Amino acid sequence: xxxxxxxxxxxxxxxxxxxxxxxxxxxxxxxxxxxxxxxxxxxxxxxxxxxxxxxxxxxxxxxxxxxxxxxxxxxxxxxxxxxxxxxxxxxxxxxxxxxxxxxxxxxxxxxxxxxxxxxxxxxxxxxxxxxxxxxxxxxxxxxxxxxxxxxxxxx
Amino acid sequence: xxxxxxxxxxxxxxxxxxxxxxxxxxxxxxxxxxxxxxxxxxxxxxxxxxxxxxxxxxxxxxxxxxxxxxxxxxxxxxxxxxxxxxxxxxxxxxxxxxxxxxxxxxxxxxxxxxxxxxxxxxxxxxxxxxxxxxxxxxxxxxxxxxxxxxxxxxxxxxxxxxxxxxxxxxxxxxxxxxxxxxxxxxxxxxxxxxxxxxxxxxxxxxxxxxxxxxxxxxxxxxxxxxxxxxxxxxxxxxxxxxxxxxxxxxxxxxxxxxxxxxxxxxxxxxxxxxxxxxxxxxxxxxxxxxxxxxxxxxxxxxxxxxxxxxxxxxxxxxxxxxxxxxxxxxxxxxxxxxxxxxxxxxxxxxxxxxxxxxxxxxxxxxxxxxxxxxxxxxxxxxxxxxxxxxxxxxxxxxxxxxxxxxxxxxxxxxxxxxxxxxxxxxxxxxxxxxxxxxxxxxxxxxxxxxxxxxxxxxxxxxxxxxxxxxxxxxxxxxxxxxxxxxxxxxxxxxxxxxxxxxxxxxxxxxxxxxxxxxxxxxxxxxxxxxxxxxxxxxxxxxxxxxxxxxxxxxxxxxxxxxxxxxxxxxxxxxxxxxxxxxxxxxxxxxxxxxxx
Numbered sequence: 001x002x003x004x005x006x007x008x009x010x011x012x013x014x015x016x017x018x019x020x021x022x023x024x025x026x027x028x029x030x031x032x033x034x035x036x037x038x039x040x041x042x043x044x045x046x047x048x049x050x051x052x053x054x055x056x057x058x059x060x061x062x063x064x065x066x067x068x069x070x071x072x073x074x075x076x077x078x079x080x081x082x083x084x085x086x087x088x089x090x091x092x093x094x095x096x097x098x099x100x101x102x103x104x105x106x107x108x109x110x111x112x113x114x115x116x117x118x119x120x121x122x123x124x125x126x127x128x129x130x131x132x133x134x135x136x137x138x139x140x141x142x143x144x145x146x147x148x149x150x151x152x153x154x155x
Numbered sequence: 156x157x158x159x160x161x162x163x164x165x166x167x168x169x170x171x172x173x174x175x176x177x178x179x180x181x182x183x184x185x186x187x188x189x190x191x192x193x194x195x196x197x198x199x200x201x202x203x204x205x206x207x208x209x210x211x212x213x214x215x216x217x218x219x220x221x222x223x224x225x226x227x228x229x230x231x232x233x234x235x236x237x238x239x240x241x242x243x244x245x246x247x248x249x250x251x252x253x254x255x256x257x258x259x260x261x262x263x264x265x266x267x268x269x270x271x272x273x274x275x276x277x278x279x280x281x282x283x284x285x286x287x288x289x290x291x292x293x294x295x296x297x298x299x300x301x302x303x304x305x306x307x308x309x310x311x312x313x314x315x316x317x318x319x320x321x322x323x324x325x326x327x328x329x330x331x332x333x334x335x336x337x338x339x340x341x342x343x344x345x346x347x348x349x350x351x352x353x354x355x356x357x358x359x360x361x362x363x364x365x366x367x368x369x370x371x372x373x374x375x376x377x378x379x380x381x382x383x384x385x386x387x388x389x390x391x392x393x394x395x396x397x398x399x400x401x402x403x404x405x406x407x408x409x410x411x412x413x414x415x416x417x418x419x420x421x422x423x424x425x426x427x428x429x430x431x432x433x434x435x436x437x438x439x440x441x442x443x444x445x446x447x448x449x450x451x452x453x454x455x456x457x458x459x460x461x462x463x464x465x466x467x468x469x470x471x472x473x474x475x476x477x478x479x480x481x482x483x484x485x486x487x488x489x490x491x492x493x494x495x496x497x498x499x500x501x502x503x504x505x506x507x508x509x510x511x512x513x514x515x516x517x518x519x520x521x522x523x524x525x526x527x528x529x530x531x532x533x534x535x536x537x538x539x540x541x542x543x544x545x546x547x548x549x550x551x552x553x554x555x556x557x558x559x560x561x562x563x564x565x566x567x568x569x570x571x572x573x574x575x576x577x578x579x580x581x582x583x584x585x586x587x588x589x590x591x592x593x594x595x596x597x598x599x600x601x602x603x604x605x606x607x608x609x610x611x612x613x614x615x616x617x618x619x620x621x622x623x624x625x626x627x628x629x630x631x632x633x634x635x636x637x638x639x640x641x642x643x644x645x646x647x648x649x650x651x652x653x654x655x656x657x658x659x660x661x662x663x664x665x666x667x668x669x670x671x672x673x674x675x676x677x678x679x680x681x682x683x684x685x686x687x688x689x690x691x692x693x694x695x696x697x698x699x700x701x702x703x704x705x706x707x708x709x710x711x712x713x714x715x716x717x718x719x720x721x722x723x724x725x726x727x728x729x730x731x732x733x734x735x736x737x738x739x740x741x742x743x744x745x746x747x748x749x750x751x
Contacts, residue, residue, distance in 0.1 A: 051318075052751045053348070
């Protein structure tokens with residue numbers, strides 16, 4: 001049994017095999033793997049006796065359940081009006097320059113992905129970005145490069 | 156459970172209906188037709204297209220009549236100015252996301268969205284063109300089904316069909332908002348996913364987002380090729396449905412006209428799949444009796460219950476979902492695929508033709524038959540046994556293209572040989588029919604007497620119940636069948652794959668006590684097939700079934716083993732059921748496939 005299959009099985013033991021167990025299992029796989037691979041979705045469909053199209057349908061509905069390969073650190077910059085007016089484009093440019101990736105891309109070492117997100121609810125403290133579950137409000141290009149450089153030092 | 160009555164007014168007319176009735180159905184009772192798109196009689200409520208909105212007195216918003224149950228004192232207007240305007244805008248909005256390339260479209264003239272735009276005289280497009288996937292290539296990976304996302308209005312009839320009627324869910328709603336679409340797993344080609352090719356989605360698609368792959372031009376090319384000898388076979392269920400293509404009532408028996416039309420289209424010989432349906436009974440009946448003997452006399456481990464193998468959608472379903480039970484599946488090819496190799500061997504010899512120059516065309520109520528004909532194992536004759544498969548709908552189109560005035564045609568008869576058939580063969584078209592035909596023959600073979608049902612009509616296994624079960628007590632058998640004396644033969648029938656699943660789960664759990672099970676992929680059997688005329692609903696399918704049973708009663712011979720051409724082919728060519736030649740030409744094997 002592959003690692004992914006084991007993970008899915010373990011999650012199914014924990015959350016049950018009802019249709020309603022699908023969301024927590026999808027979330028758990030994303031937490032561990034950063035995205036839902038074809039193998040993971042097939043494993044989930046098998047475990048819950050659902051069709052793979054159903055699993056894909058649910059996963060593709062949610063922005064935070066990616067179905068394409070993502071890095072260990074997923075950076076999401078808020079793209080909505082307030083953050084836009086407060087200079088989110090400059091933030092994105094700064095990250096792009098440091099990591100050498102464009103929006104939607106992942107670094108070749110699979111450590112970082114750069115994405116935009118819809119409103120993160122921090123309009124009063126924009127621009128804001130999210131790295132995995134960590135929120136970084138009121139950022140400037142300078143602050144952003146400091147933060148990204150800190151992440152680059154991490155393993 | 157007693158039903159409460161609810162009183163309401165629709166267009167100022169008072170009506171009293173059962174609690175829980177939708178506004179749509181209440182209006183129908185008063186003969187007001189509210190337009191619908193996502194609603195389908197065979198499917199659960201969706202309420203997403205909004206064209207069925209009505210005005211409710213005192214309500215601020217317009218409720219969708221298909222999804223709103225009636226309530227006491229309700230006052231509904233189905234055609235007020237507000238409703239008309241809203242409905243027009245809704246249709247316009249749907250069109251703004253639909254590739255309305257009507258003149259090039261296979262569904263031109265048969266499209267529910269087109270009809271509605273026409274009824275409401277939708278003229279200038281007032282909304283932005285937001286058609287998705289206009290430049291995306293059509294998915295023509297499957298030999299059965301074509302998927303064109305640019306025509307999809309996301310009503311989700313296909314999704315509900317695939318999930319609730321067929322337990323397949325090859326198609327699902329994916330993504331969200333303006334990116335929402337109907338997609339396979341990871342948007343893979345239709346041929347690479349768990350699709351049974353049953354075509355029930357096509358039957359319910361209101362536009363041309365899902366259609367059959369059509370092979371009309373290829374067939375005309377063959378007909379006009381002077382070097383080709385083109386024979387056509389027609390499935391049992393086509394004869395009670397083809398009339399609908401020409402405005403006749405569902406269930407109209409148009410066998411003779413269909414034969415005449417096929418001849419006028421230029422087919423060299425018009426033959427009948429019903430002949431090989433009779434042959435199927437001989438082979439499958441013998442296979443069943445052999446399995447029973449092995450189990451009861453020889454004490455062998457035999458896979459029982461035996462499952463019928465006539466329905467290619469069902470076969471692919473089993474290969475994907477129940478590969479562990481493939482031994483239970485009869486090894487008999489379907490009647491279509493028995494016809495092909497016999498046409499290119501036995502028949503070719505009789506009419507002195509080189510099989511290499513022969514083209515075998517099938518007219519089928521089925522889209523899965525197109526896939527079946529492409530299976531690599533279907534080359535028993537040494538050639539591709541069946542070259543082209545056309546649906547009943549495609550035949551309708553060919554007849555119209557050729558300018559043949561169908562309803563004025565005089566009845567004609569099938570050519571011989573491979574054209575003679577019995578009432579037992581024609582009932583293959585309705586759910587329970589294969590079982591009834593098999594019982595008529597097997598019972599008589601074993602006891603020497605006719606089945607103990609009035610006028611050979613085995614009524615308990617007819618009808619539209621999803622799963623039917625029956626028992627036939629076998630007694631006073633002929634000496635050679637003494638091991639069957641007193642045996643209670645338990646049979647079951649399922650139609651629609653969601654019902655097949657019920658029986659298959661029982662078998663898997665070891666809870667089924669049946670000896671023989673008939674399964675058809677499509678609701679109501681082949682008469683409700685994915686290649687049949689549209690629209691479809693239970694009322695239409697019941698009428699077609701009635702046509703099938705009338706056709707049976709009108710036949711002189713009603714038992715497969717009494718078909719003289721069947722007797723002849725065993726005498727001069729096959730020698731015996733399950734014999735060496737049968738094994739080579741009429742039997743097959745199956746391929747376990749992945750569930751996901």
